[in-house]
Amino acid sequence: xxxxxxxxxxxxxxxxxxxxxxxxxxxxxxxxxxxxxxxxxxxxxxxxxxxxxxxxxxxxxxxxxxxxxxxxxxxxxxxxxxxxxxxxxxxxxxxxxxxxxxxxxxxxxxxxxxxxxxxxxxxxxxxxxxxxxxxxxxxxxxxxxxxxxxxxxxxxxxxxxxxxxxxxxxxxxxxxxxxxxxxxxxxxxxxxxx
Amino acid sequence: xxxxxxxxxxxxxxxxxxxxxxxxxxxxxxxxxxxxxxxxxxxxxxxxxxxxxxxxxxxxxxxxxxxxxxxxxxxxxxxxxxxxxxxxxxxxxxxxxxxxxxxxxxxxxxxxxxxxxxxxxxxxxxxxxxxxxxxxxxxxxxxxxxxxxxxxxxxxxxxxxxxxxxxxxxxxxxxxxx
Numbered sequence: 001x002x003x004x005x006x007x008x009x010x011x012x013x014x015x016x017x018x019x020x021x022x023x024x025x026x027x028x029x030x031x032x033x034x035x036x037x038x039x040x041x042x043x044x045x046x047x048x049x050x051x052x053x054x055x056x057x058x059x060x061x062x063x064x065x066x067x068x069x070x071x072x073x074x075x076x077x078x079x080x081x082x083x084x085x086x087x088x089x090x091x092x093x094x095x096x097x098x099x100x101x102x103x104x105x106x107x108x109x110x111x112x113x114x115x116x117x118x119x120x121x122x123x124x125x126x127x128x129x130x131x132x133x134x135x136x137x138x139x140x141x142x143x144x145x146x147x148x149x150x151x152x153x154x155x156x157x158x159x160x161x162x163x164x165x166x167x168x169x170x171x172x173x174x175x176x177x178x179x180x181x182x183x184x185x186x187x188x189x190x191x192x193x194x
Numbered sequence: 195x196x197x198x199x200x201x202x203x204x205x206x207x208x209x210x211x212x213x214x215x216x217x218x219x220x221x222x223x224x225x226x227x228x229x230x231x232x233x234x235x236x237x238x239x240x241x242x243x244x245x246x247x248x249x250x251x252x253x254x255x256x257x258x259x260x261x262x263x264x265x266x267x268x269x270x271x272x273x274x275x276x277x278x279x280x281x282x283x284x285x286x287x288x289x290x291x292x293x294x295x296x297x298x299x300x301x302x303x304x305x306x307x308x309x310x311x312x313x314x315x316x317x318x319x320x321x322x323x324x325x326x327x328x329x330x331x332x333x334x335x336x337x338x339x340x341x342x343x344x345x346x347x348x349x350x351x352x353x354x355x356x357x358x359x360x361x362x363x364x365x366x367x368x369x370x371x372x
Contacts (some may be wrong), residue, residue, distance in 0.1 A: 027260070047263060052286035054257035062260025062268060065221055065244050070264075084256075086249030094246060180290030184263065193265030 008146065010104055010166040013038050014075065017102065017150050025063060029056035029076025033104055038176035044190035047183055048176050054084030057101055064099035070089050071098050073153050078105040078119045085128065085178045091159060092133030100153045100160040106168040114168065129161035138162035209339035214269055217346040221261045223254030225269035229299030229365035233271060251276035252283040259292045267350060269295045274302060274318040275311065276340035284325040287355045292357040295346055304362035317322055319359060327355040345350060
């Protein structure tokens, strides 16, 4: 389908963020960002959430604190971030230098019928993150901005927050494993702690 | 009211802290409670423990999962009212079999002045058990450290969720009129 919508494509955006990922660890939120990561390619170093809405950012924080030697990227959606908005306050206080949060923002709850989210109305996630203490924030609308952020994920000296504006579409679901114990254990094996 | 002298301070928070150290806990997430005040202070003062103040207790459940993914052990400190905030997040713990240790300062069960604490306080244990969290209670100071140590062992040896409820009788009812 040809579209005049110039906003970023979510699958392409995920692919860009994971290009040359090196030893990057990835946490994705319920649910579309989990399908996006699976579409780019399943990897033992991906921890996908199929539930526990609102958990993604805090899992990233615990992981980043535990492994200061690795870079941690959390990619989640606007609805998932809104459910755990307090996590931005908590992470804004901690700011581990090896953590980056990226929110794919289409202003909608894609998994439940595309109802509008708060970001389609008055809520500006980047402003929230800045107010919570994030020192480096990104409001990304194009491929250049996305690539710049993707580079910063690997070398920033502070916790990053990016809002990435994406098209409101629903590409076909690509489902990664959903066995939570498998996802946990293979992740721990992949980084040598199991 | 004067501050209690060192000799009058209860020892059980220090003993629980020693149990956390012995179990190699490196992250402690908490929402403050007066009953945890001393333990929070000890954790904050320890250079080997990263303390993470939370805006709501469910954040701590996710924090502990992330810590474990990275090979570190975490513990959560909260008040009984906070257990209710954790319910859906405990599906993460159960589905993935993450080890989890919650130390819960009880309110609403012993000489409680504030009736608003009673609904959650009186259902804390039942709510945890509904979510398949193993629950242990501490009534007397001499039981505190060994009960926490036991909860830590079970959680990390078996990838299970445990909660130790520190009873309001142990902590002492909150003073409302000074």
